[in-house]
Amino acid sequence: MEKHKKYFVDSYPRYWKDAVLNKYGVGEYETAVLQLINSILERMAPDRRILEVAMGTGFPFAVNLAKRGHQVYGMDLSFELVKIGASSSRLYPFVGDGEMLGTRGGVFDITYCIRSSWYFKNLNGLIREMFTATKVGGYVILDIMNGRNWFIWLTIGNAYTCALRLLLVNLKRVLTKKPLTLLSCPTTPSDPSKCYALVSHYFSEVKMMYWDFRYDLSDGFREMSDSNINYPRLIYVCKKK
Numbered sequence: 267m268e269k270h271k272k273y274f275v276d277s278y279p280r281y282w283k284d285a286v287l288n289k290y291g292v293g294e295y296e297t298a299v300l301q302l303i304n305s306i307l308e309r310m311a312p313d314r315r316i317l318e319v320a321m322g323t324g325f326p327f328a329v330n331l332a333k334r335g336h337q338v339y340g341m342d343l344s345f346e347l348v349k350i351g352a353s354s355s356r357l358y359p360f361v362g363d364g365e366m367l368g369t370r371g372g373v374f375d376i377t378y379c380i381r382s383s384w385y386f387k388n389l390n391g392l393i394r395e396m397f398t399a400t401k402v403g404g405y406v407i408l409d410i411m412n413g414r415n416w417f418i419w420l421t422i423g424n425a426y427t428c429a430l431r432l433l434l435v436n437l438k439r440v441l442t443k444k445p446l447t448l449l450s451c452p453t454t455p456s457d458p459s460k461c462y463a464l465v466s467h468y469f470s471e472v473k474m475m476y477w478d479f480r481y482d483l484s485d486g487f488r489e490m491s492d493s494n495i496n497y498p499r500l501i502y503v504c505k506k507k
């Protein structure tokens with residue numbers, strides 16, 4: 267297994283299973299994502315089959331959709347995280363790699379990957395696999411961390427901040443008497459135009475929407491034109507025709 271993926275099996279679950287509940291919870295962003303997915307589901311027949319790629323524990327997205335009666339499959343690299351989701355009824359978690367889902371034909375009405383694309387080194391592989399897994403007439407939903415946003419570039423997207431992050435991780439390890447590491451969370455923001463080109467290669471209908479966590483966007487995501495391209499968080503809603 268590639269080194270950065272091993273990080274999600276060995277180290278990340280310890281952080282995420284607590285952070286997803288106590289740090290993130292169900293805030294405005296999570297509510298907006300659920301609203302968006304539900305608004306698409308409302309236009310479909312009931313009891314749809316849905317796949318969350320890189321689902322973590324399943325909270326809050328997969329768990330919520332399963333509660334609404336849909337058949338939800340959730341996959342992640344981490345067994346430790348997916349087994350937490352296994353206690354919810356109508357939620358079927360499994361361990362796997364989103365870059366190699368290996369589904370043969372489209373089986374899902376909606377395939378989504380939220381708060382995770384920046385951990386995939388092979389974004390094309392992720393999009394290709396999500397496309398293949400989805401039925402004709404179904405949707406793929408994917409959000410990205412916008413590498414063109416100045417705040418993201420400054421705090422995450424350049425070599426200096428990566429080095430600084432690693433330094434801070436190791437400082438914490440020294441203080442907590444843990445062995446030093448060369449791995450810190452491997453986060454790769456995306457270029458929105460490149461991502462648009464990737465999804466457009468597979469999908470003929472792509473809606474690009476934006477979210478700006480600096481402002482209160484209580485009505486959820488807004489559709490964007492190119493001029494808004496520096497919003498920190500973008501979401502692509504793609505229909506498979």
Ligand SMILES: C[S@@+](CC[C@H](N)C(=O)[O-])C[C@H]1O[C@@H](n2cnc3c(N)ncnc32)[C@H](O)[C@@H]1O
Nearest residue numbers: 274320321322325342343363364380381382385
């Ligand atoms: C920030 S968590 C998000 C979990 C969930 N989507 C959510 O929003 O609550 C990122 C997840 O991506 C998973 N992940 C990273 N690379 C992956 C890959 N190649 N295949 C499957 N899961 C992956 C990690 O294990 C982690 O659980």
